[in-house]
Amino acid sequence: MNYIIFDLEWNQPVNSERSEKLAHGEIIQTGFLVLDESLEILHRESVMIKPVVYKTMNPYVSTLTGIKQSDINAGLPFPEAFAKMSAHFTDGTVLITWGDDDMPILRDNMRFHGMDETTLPEHYNLQRIFASQTESHMRQTGLRTALEALGITDEIKAHDALNDAYMTYLIAKKLDLALGMERYAGFNEEMAKKSPPWESEKPLFTAKSEYRKSPSALVGAIRKLHYCCPWCGLDFCGAEPVRQGKNSFVGVAECEDLGPLFFRYTLKDDYIRISAFELNSELDSIYQSRLKSREKREKRKEMFRRTNAAKKQAKKDD
Numbered sequence: 048m049n050y051i052i053f054d055l056e057w058n059q060p061v062n063s064e065r066s067e068k069l070a071h072g073e074i075i076q077t078g079f080l081v082l083d084e085s086l087e088i089l090h091r092e093s094v095m096i097k098p099v100v101y102k103t104m105n106p107y108v109s110t111l112t113g114i115k116q117s118d119i120n121a122g123l124p125f126p127e128a129f130a131k132m133s134a135h136f137t138d139g140t141v142l143i144t145w146g147d148d149d150m151p152i153l154r155d156n157m158r159f160h161g162m163d164e165t166t167l168p169e170h171y172n173l174q175r176i177f178a179s180q181t182e183s184h185m186r187q188t189g190l191r192t193a194l195e196a197l198g199i200t201d202e203i204k205a206h207d208a209l210n211d212a213y214m215t216y217l218i219a220k221k222l223d224l225a226l227g228m229e230r231y232a233g234f235n236e237e238m239a240k241k242s243p244p245w246e247s248e249k250p251l252f253t254a255k256s257e258y259r260k261s262p263s264a265l266v267g268a269i270r271k272l273h274y275c276c277p278w279c280g281l282d283f284c285g286a287e288p289v290r291q292g293k294n295s296f297v298g299v300a301e302c303e304d305l306g307p308l309f310f311r312y313t314l315k316d317d318y319i320r321i322s323a324f325e326l327n328s329e330l331d332s333i334y335q336s337r338l339k340s341r342e343k344r345e346k347r348k349e350m351f352r353r354t355n356a357a358k359k360q361a362k363k364d365d
Contacts, residue, residue, distance in 0.1 A: 048139035053079035078209025093209035097122035176227030
């Protein structure tokens with residue numbers, strides 16, 4: 048048996064028009080580690096790939112990953128790049144990724160290039176094994192958050208395929224990988240035991256507000272909500288929501304009688320539904336994690352804006 052931990056970076060269109068051929072993105076970089084049964088590294092490699100659909104480097108992807116137009120122009124064709132990793136496949140190979148995004152993208156790109164994606168080895172999402180073996184309350188814990196939770200302090204640049212694969216490897220070394228793979232099929236049952244408090248506990252109070260606008264404007268609507276606490280009579284308003292899911296947000300506000308409360312806002316059936324819980328350590332950990340994720344997103348966006356502004360200024364100076 049051998050393990051291959053890999054990560055992918057993929058390009059996106061530079062405008063809103065997407066190709067039906069590769070609707071979710073075109074792979075431009077793969078990084079992988081080949082491990083033996085003892086999780087010792089036998090081989091590591093990073094491969095740049097030349098796209099044939101999204102040939103122009105998306106500025107946001109470039110800022111996020113550091114990959115430049117010249118890098119992908121000099122890349123290998125996808126079949127040749129994939130062969131670099133598949134050359135290490137054996138009858139006992141197991142593929143490992145962090146998250147559920149890489150495998151669908153890989154299969155899409157293989158099908159596009161006329162390759163048989165059914166020949167891929169068995170795959171495990173280490174993110175799920177991490178969640179089942181730690182006190183994580185989130186099914187989609189970020190790499191950095193997982194490293195911090197396991198006491199791994201290595202300074203490694205994220206959003207580079209090989210670096211992300213290596214960070215996944217560091218996490219795998221801290222977990223019981225064999226046990227995780229053995230129990231993988233029962234993951235949903237395991238996670239049910241660790242369901243978030245809002246799924247297993249009764250809220251202190253609930254409220255709802257009709258909402259028929261676009262989900263993209265949901266955060267603004269939440270900021271304007273008014274709802275009354277049944278204990279202190281305080282009119283909660285202007286709580287700063289932090290994204291927790293596609294159509295859900297969380298926030299913290301103070302009740303004069305109960306102290307700090309944890310709020311969860313969800314959009315369902317044309318209503319914003321509000322649930323309030325006492326802010327315990329578990330909920331505070333979730334809230335702080337969401338805050339950190341937002342800060343990282345804002346830093347990436349700011350870096351993207353500055354890079355674009357610098358490029359525009361450079362063009363004017365020329």
